[in-house]
Amino acid sequence: MRVFLTGATGFIGSALIPELLQHGHQVLGLARSDAGAQALRALGAEVQRGDLEDLAALRRGAEQADGVIHCGFIHDFTKFAIDRRAIETFGEVLAGSTRPLVVTAGIPALAGRVTTEADAVPTDHPMPRVSEQAALALAERGVHASVVRLPQVHDRDKAGLVTYLIAVAKEKRVSAYVGDGQHRWSAVHRLDTSPLYRLALEKGAVGARYHAVAEEGVALKDIAEAIGRGMGVPARSMSPQEAMAHFGAIGFFATMSNPASNAFTRQQLGWAPTTRPGLIEDVENSTACAG
Numbered sequence: 001m002r003v004f005l006t007g008a009t010g011f012i013g014s015a016l017i018p019e020l021l022q023h024g025h026q027v028l029g030l031a032r033s034d035a036g037a038q039a040l041r042a043l044g045a046e047v048q049r050g051d052l053e054d055l056a057a058l059r060r061g062a063e064q065a066d067g068v069i070h071c072g073f074i075h076d077f078t079k080f081a082i083d084r085r086a087i088e089t090f091g092e093v094l095a096g097s098t099r100p101l102v103v104t105a106g107i108p109a110l111a112g113r114v115t116t117e118a119d120a121v122p123t124d125h126p127m128p129r130v131s132e133q134a135a136l137a138l139a140e141r142g143v144h145a146s147v148v149r150l151p152q153v154h155d156r157d158k159a160g161l162v163t164y165l166i167a168v169a170k171e172k173r174v175s176a177y178v179g180d181g182q183h184r185w186s187a188v189h190r191l192d193t194s195p196l197y198r199l200a201l202e203k204g205a206v207g208a209r210y211h212a213v214a215e216e217g218v219a220l221k222d223i224a225e226a227i228g229r230g231m232g233v234p235a236r237s238m239s240p241q242e243a244m245a246h247f248g249a250i251g252f253f254a255t256m257s258n259p260a261s262n263a264f265t266r267q268q269l270g271w272a273p274t275t276r277p278g279l280i281e282d283v284e285n286s287t288a289c290a291g
Contacts, residue, residue, distance in 0.1 A: 002026045003201065004061040006052065006086070007071030007104075008045060009036040011158055012150075012193055016071065017043045019194035025201075028061055030072065052082050055089045062093035067100040067201050070131075077128055084134045091138035091145070101145040102200045105132035107186060107211065109258035114216065117149075117209045117264040126252075132209070139207035146204035148197055149211050151186035151260060152218075154282045161185070162279070164250045166227055166288045175228040175235040176254075178243045181221025183257030187279040188214040199269040210265040214273035217259030218280065226280045230289030 003020055007013040008029025017027050017040070027045040030052075031037040037047045048064075050057025052072050062068050068090050074082055090101050106129060108121045121132055132147045139145040152160030159166075162185075169175040193212045200210055221235075228235035244251035265271055283289070 001066035001201070002028060002064065004028045004030070004048065004065035004068045005045070005071065006030045006058070006069070007073065009039050010071060011190060012104075012153060013071040014039070014043065015190055016069070016194045016197050017045050019198050023198060025198075028064060030057070030061060052086050055085060058086055058089045059093055062090050065099070067102070068094065069102045069197055069201060071104050071197075073104065073131070080128050080130070083129065083131050087131065087134040087138070091141070091143045094143050095141070098144050100201050100204060101135065101138065101143060102197060102204060103131055103135035103145060103147050105129070105135070105147050105149050107149045107151055107213075107258055107260045109256050115258070115260040117211050117261070136207055144206050146200050146206065146208045146210065148193075148200055149209055149260070150193070151188055151211075151213050151258070152279060153188055153190050153193060153212070154279050155190045156282050156285050157287050159279065159283055159286065160187075161250060161253050162223055162227075162283055163288060165223065165247075165254070166231070166283075166286060168247055168250070169227050169231055169233055172246065173233050175224045175231065175233055176238045176243060176246050177220045177224040177235065178238060178240055178255050181224060181237060182219050183255070184217030184219050184259045185223070186213045186216055186258060186260040187218055188212045188273060189276040189282070191276060192273040196265070196269065196271045199271055203269055205268070208268070210269065210271075211260050211262045213260045213262040213265075215278055216261060217257075218278075220254070222280055223283060226283040227289060230284045230286055
């Protein structure tokens with residue numbers, strides 16, 4: 001296929017381009033700058049200039065493609081409506097065809113249990129991001145849309161929300177966790193996400209949710225201790241009240257448990273994460289800890 005890819009120069013998209021090319025696809029990547037365009041061409045992709053707020057550019061990219069993978073996202077709560085509009089624009093272009101749309105979303109934390117691919121986002125879920133809801137609304141109208149849900153995506157340079165925990169530990173010279181630290185975050189290595197996106201593009205079912213999960217749940221105490229070892233600072237427990245003050249803007253996430261299963265994804269798509277480093281190993285050896 002000729003694939004239009006948003007977020008093409010980003011953490012996940014830049015790893016996805018070689019995966020798609022190696023399996024015979026062509027890639028048209030969205031780039032908002034000259035440097036981004038140059039990086040995409042160096043990877044072997046074609047370039048569509050524009051950004052996520054440029055709906056005309058998104059439309060042009062989708063019109064030229066046999067399928068769309070939407071990895072781009074603006075991590076600013078005040079701009080989350082941009083994501084919905086982008087997804088709806090893709091839906092307008094792809095409506096009435098079998099051309100696939102793969103949309104990126106997060107895994108909703110469900111109190112007291114492991115989230116599965118069958119679990120919908122609760123209507124009272126506190127997170128304002130609605131990527132999944134927008135994609136599945138398109139699927140209900142016949143667009144060939146599916147969703148890839150991401151946990152903490154890591155390598156030795158970045159590790160999702162863990163990167164923010166590292167930054168706080170660096171500033172305050174202590175690596176904290178809440179209570180007994182047994183609430184858990186699911187995780188996946190960055191390079192393991194690429195085959196899943198490709199498989200969802202090639203074989204994904206309309207309205208399906210897939211979990212890019214390699215580790216079902218890593219305890220926050222273990223993460224904090226890995227940060228402490230990597231940085232040479234102590235790890236210690238804090239009460240929820242202390243943690244909210246200590247972590248600031250990410251205090252809510254530091255008290256959240258979000259384990260997730262990948263059983264349906266493995267069964268339906270044949271995806272199998274490799275034996276690349278797990279989250280703890282990458283955190284211990286993180287460039288952010290060492291820097």
